[in-house]
Amino acid sequence: MENILEVKNVFKSFEGKEVHRGVSFTLQEGETLGLLGPSGTGKSVLLRSLIGLDIIDEGEIFYRGKRIDLLSEKQFCQIRTKISYSFQNGALFDSISVFENVAYPLFEHTQLKELEVEKRVMEILEVVNMADARDLKPSDLSGGMQKRVGLARSMALQPDILLYDEPTAGLDPINVEMVLEVMKKFKAQGFSGVFVTHDIPAALKICDRVVILKQGKVGFSGTISEFEKSTDPFVQSFLTGL
Amino acid sequence: MISSVKSQLQQTGEVFRLFQQSLHGMFTAPFYWGRLFEQIIHLGIGSLSITLVIGFVTGLVMTLQFGYGLAKFGGTLYVPAIVSLSLVKEICPIFTSLLIAGRIGSGMSAEIGAMQVTQQVDAIRALGTSPTRVLVVPRLLATIISLPLLATLSSFVGILGGLIIAHTEFNMPVGFYVNKVLRTIKLVDVFGSMAKCFFFAIVIALLACYRGFKTSEGTQGVGTAAQWVVVRTSIIILISDFFLSKAIILLFE
Ligand SMILES: Nc1ncnc2c1ncn2[C@@H]1O[C@H](COP(=O)(O)OP(=O)(O)OP(=O)(O)O)[C@@H](O)[C@H]1O
């Protein structure tokens, strides 16, 4: 299968603090890649770098064979309609309603008429089980609900690749299942995803392959079955629960 | 010392860069009319009553003071000219600008700062849109449009306030006062003031947005950002006012 995303030897540090020291991995078209690693190893930073929210110091990132890490902020706007980032904390616009949050990318990037936007937004909100909250402000929602709306917003444009930053953290078991169902549906449509999580059972259910970050480098990379069978103590510590 | 000068220069450079991006955003698509309208309502209409009150009261009190102060030298007749000239050229533009810097500038930087620390600014970018276009351009334009108009209105009610005191306290005929004012204040004075306000508006909105984006230290940082903006813009307004006034005098008088 074709590599839809290719990350080569990425280095990134903040004010002298090294976060990535040569991270490489690939994402194939249609697969969901689990990105694991202890807290603070730079999983979020890595996802943000993929769409240019953080700028990498060294290395290369390719999307469909085209190098994107050197693009200008303006050129990245186009990429960001194709690669979508679902923020760890939701990052909803708190001055507008749930409905308007999800409609935002549609009004910005599509020619859809108001009624069509409404129909589309309600469909997506239905999927994440948030249709009843359409007129509420983000501040009226719980953390888990905000996260689901954030997920809906990042899916609105039907991107090629979805970068999920801990989409199930802080959710109750029923909503975890629901989010996983959403991710499965998205995958079934042939779209790719990178799934950052600390929830190993969830990763095992959804992912085709797993990459584990360890001290700024890739500590493990392999298929789910390789992951489960690995005898590496570092990998074992993940499997048996952190 | 050297590093602080260096960071000042760097900041100034970044502010100019933001200005340049905003200018570009003003004249190229997409342009957010709805957001501009929202901001004009919020800052223009929202500040209308307080600016009018300040202008009016200043007109009252200045006329009172000059009326009695100049009476000793038989100068009461000069009150309309003095009051209207100072209101139109200095007091109203400066008062209104300082008021907007305090009321609107701090609010803007706090709002954008809060969006920055909750990653909403990143979300604007992640959704393929530009924070400069979405947040800065509407605020900058709204301030540029509102501030000169507010200051002019403020001068107008100030002169009106002066008329009331001149008439009731010093028995000055209404016709005389109006006539004096009309012969003192020229159109170029009004435009000169508006030009100054135009400049102050850019300073207020640009520094407020810039500092908002730079907010990083969580909730506390939002408060610090607001303070920074009020102090900086007030100083810049007062200092640049001298030079702008001088330039306007050189050009037009
Ligand atoms: N803008 C920034 N400025 C300075 N340091 C940063 C910045 N963003 C991230 N970092 C640092 O980079 C490191 C990695 O952060 P990141 O958020 O990517 O971790 P993570 O793997 O996503 O952790 P978690 O699982 O807790 O979400 C952290 O040590 C963090 O302090």
Ligand SMILES: [Mg+2]
């Ligand atoms: Mg994270």
